[in-house]
């Protein structure tokens with residue numbers, strides 16, 4: 001049996017540190033917005049290379065709260081990828097703004113800067129690139145367009161903590177970065193969590209109020225805010241895990257390299273290929289094949305987990321039926337939805353397991 005993602009090995013590896021963090025928080029008697037959150041925010045900002053980090057409840061709220069802090073709302077347009085997890089779109093529509101979806105580049109999962117430039121209108125306020133599967137979007141091109149047009153850029157870093165573009169970390173490339181610490185992410189909490197990174201002190205200040213009922217001073221509410229706070233326990237766990245993130249991402253890189261080697265030259269199988277300037281962190285290892293159903297069945301039978309990220313693009317979800325974007329509107333995203341398959345990936349995946357997965361893939365696609 002090879003699970004899609006091995007969640008238990010992290011606890012096994014870090015048990016003494018995590019248990020100590022647990023005890024420290026339990027004994028402190030303080031559980032929301034305290035010393036652990038403050039320390040994690042400082043450490044995570046330093047890791048990303050930003051001046052500020054604001055811990056929030058989850059990744060979706062990190063995206064939404066930034067749009068709120070920028071006063072993006074009804075009448076405004078936000079450019080999003082057509083190929084993404086639905087959370088990216090949900091943040092935009094939650095503030096009452098309009099999503100303007102843009103197709104990915106031909107060879108990759110991420111938003112195409114050329115198409116993005118063509119989608120800008122006088123109502124465009126912000127661009128929300130996603131670093132999907134841990135592969136950074138083309139931020140040099142996106143930032144050049146945004147600067148020229150006076151637009152703000154918020155990176156969706158949920159799948160790409162630690163990734164870099166020419167040595168600079170995701171989350172420090174736009175005006176703000178939204179991070180998720182959902183347990184399966186490259187740095188995950190043991191529950192929900194999220195954060196915003198930014199260099200802008202005024203936005204950071206407003207986000208700190210917005211996440212806490214719009215309040216800076218207890219019981220004084222300067223605006224209508226959220227309750228979206230990272231808690232002390234999750235922050236304490238994240239401080240432990242942050243120390244290992246670069247090493248784990250390194251291990252993911254080794255897994256991807258092994259897959260690339262073992263899966264090379266299989267007819268009908270497209271392997272992921274990151275651009276030269278990108279340093280991906282392999283949140284997922286996503287292959288493409290027209291014979292996906294067959295392959296999933298074969299993997300299943302061999303006891304190997306696989307998942308589809310994502311089977312239905314946001315514009316075809318019932319949740320967005322009112323936007324009236326029928327099948328055929330975004331053919332590249334639709335094609336990806338029909339052909340992508342994520343193979344087991346994680347820092348604790350053994351080389352023998354990778355070889356086993358590759359054997360099944362090769363045997364299945366070589367036959368028939």
Ligand SMILES: *Cc1c(COP(=O)(O)O)cnc(C)c1O
Nearest residue numbers: 058059060085087088158180182
């Ligand atoms: C996980 C994820 C989110 C949302 O994060 P949550 O913490 O689950 O709210 C947003 N965008 C992308 C691309 C994600 O993968």
